[in-house]
Amino acid sequence: MSGTGEWPLFEVFVRGKRGLSHTHVGSLHAPDATMALRNARDLYTRRQEGVSIWVVPSGVITASSPEERDSFFDPAGDKVYRHPTFYEVPEDVEYL
Amino acid sequence: MDGSQVGPLNAAETEDYAQVVEEHFGGLIDADQRIEPRDAMPAAYRDTLVRQMAQHAHSEIIGMQPEGNWITRAPSLRRKAILMAKVQDEAGHGLYLYSAAETLGVDRSELLAKLHAGKQKYSSIFNYPTLTWADVGAIGWLVDGAAIMNQVPLCRCSYGPYARAMVRICKEESFHQRQGFEILWTLARGTEAQREMAQDAVDRWWWPSLMMFGPPDTGENVNGAATQSHTKQSMAWGIKRFANDDLRQKFVDMTVPQAEKLGLTLPDPDLRWSEERGHWDFGEIDWEEFWRVLGGDGPCNAQRLAHRRQAHEEGAWVREAAAAYAAKHAARGQGAA
Numbered sequence: 001m002s003g004t005g006e007w008p009l010f011e012v013f014v015r016g017k018r019g020l021s022h023t024h025v026g027s028l029h030a031p032d033a034t035m036a037l038r039n040a041r042d043l044y045t046r047r048q049e050g051v052s053i054w055v056v057p058s059g060v061i062t063a064s065s066p067e068e069r070d071s072f073f074d075p076a077g078d079k080v081y082r083h084p085t086f087y088e089v090p091e092d093v094e095y096l
Numbered sequence: 097m098d099g100s101q102v103g104p105l106n107a108a109e110t111e112d113y114a115q116v117v118e119e120h121f122g123g124l125i126d127a128d129q130r131i132e133p134r135d136a137m138p139a140a141y142r143d144t145l146v147r148q149m150a151q152h153a154h155s156e157i158i159g160m161q162p163e164g165n166w167i168t169r170a171p172s173l174r175r176k177a178i179l180m181a182k183v184q185d186e187a188g189h190g191l192y193l194y195s196a197a198e199t200l201g202v203d204r205s206e207l208l209a210k211l212h213a214g215k216q217k218y219s220s221i222f223n224y225p226t227l228t229w230a231d232v233g234a235i236g237w238l239v240d241g242a243a244i245m246n247q248v249p250l251c252r253c254s255y256g257p258y259a260r261a262m263v264r265i266c267k268e269e270s271f272h273q274r275q276g277f278e279i280l281w282t283l284a285r286g287t288e289a290q291r292e293m294a295q296d297a298v299d300r301w302w303w304p305s306l307m308m309f310g311p312p313d314t315g316e317n318v319n320g321a322a323t324q325s326h327t328k329q330s331m332a333w334g335i336k337r338f339a340n341d342d343l344r345q346k347f348v349d350m351t352v353p354q355a356e357k358l359g360l361t362l363p364d365p366d367l368r369w370s371e372e373r374g375h376w377d378f379g380e381i382d383w384e385e386f387w388r389v390l391g392g393d394g395p396c397n398a399q400r401l402a403h404r405r406q407a408h409e410e411g412a413w414v415r416e417a418a419a420a421y422a423a424k425h426a427a428r429g430q431g432a433a
């Protein structure tokens with residue numbers, strides 16, 4: 001074995017501070033999850049950018065396909081009544 | 097995976113398919129929307145990005161060498177800690193960019209193999225030697241300064257992962273430039289010998305820094321014409337946002353007053369303010385030198401590549417041991433389950 005080609009790829013998610021959710025920040029190669037976590041700390045939080053890190057093997061993520069995006073997201077397209085602005089109410093009603 | 101056979105592009109290389117790709121892709125580009133990894137995209141767009149991101153990543157990691165050369169000889173613990181942090185940042189920049197390139201289906205090990213074989217390039221600026229401590233200052237101020245000028249527009253690049261990597265990089269770069277300026281600022285106000293050292297470093301790094309923006313895109317020679325069409329295509333795709341010459345001019349305009357503040361001279365007798373253009377005029381760049389160094393004949397090309405290969409080979413046992421350890425624990429975990 002010569003390169004990092006055989007080390008799996010991990011996606012890295014960082015919680016910037018308490019109260020925020022983990023956000024995807026990038027990816028890295030590592031031999032296992034423990035090393036991925038340590039590498040992620042060195043790579044993505046050198047300036048205290050996070051208080052918590054998740055690493056997820058890229059291979060286990062199931063993603064929607066860009067080719068199907070129209071039909072896949074279609075069902076929400078004609079349901080404007082899911083938004084509060086859809087409704088007509090008299091102007092002088094408070095707290096609505 | 098071989099770079100040429102990625103995902104959806106090869107699934108149906110019919111004319112109809114190419115047409116759909118072009119329309120969908122073109123629509124996103126026209127709307128100044130970002131292209132994301134699994135979007136269908138023209139093969140030429142993808143190839144250009146892979147090449148550019150790889151070159152960029154290679155530049156970051158090769159760029160660790162000239163400065164790494166001074167870590168053990170930094171003049172104080174403070175300077176040493178700063179320089180280590182900077183060089184570590186450059187390693188990080190390389191990794192952000194390799195992982196951005198990998199979203200297009202190439203593998204980092206494949207890109208490194210190309211670098212090691214001399215099949216992919218890195219910025220020719222790193223083929224110049226760092227002769228004195230003042231060079232560390234000049235690199236931070238001029239080389240990182242020029243890199244920032246080039247990189248800020250890339251934060252709006254049309255390819256999402258590249259743009260996002262650049263946002264992180266640009267945030268980190270500003271300390272690099274400031275620490276370089278501070279080194280020169282200190283030397284320029286030190287002893288006469290220190291001031292001379294600072295001036296000598298600026299004399300050697302000024303012109304190569306101007307070359308970092310690439311050949312003129314308005315030129316009339318063969319290389320100029322090639323650059324012009326390359327720039328045009330990259331701009332149409334939203335990969336490049338400004339022409340090489342425009343960025344170079346911006347850099348000169350920004351740097352001249354800073355040099356005055358330092359009390360150091362930029363080694364160009366033709367440097368003068370043009371009232372008419374509202375910019376600083378500057379002298380002719382030696383493009384012969386640029387092409388020569390890029391082509392492999394710079395002062396440190398062979399040394400940089402040999403050092404890079406050696407570091408990679410000497411690290412092989414660490415990578416192998418880590419992989420063996422991971423395999424052993426994965427097997428044990430399965431046994432227990």
Ligand SMILES: [Fe+2]
Nearest residue numbers: 156185186189
């Ligand atoms: Fe960098």
Ligand SMILES: [Fe+2]
Nearest residue numbers: 186240269272
């Ligand atoms: Fe830098």
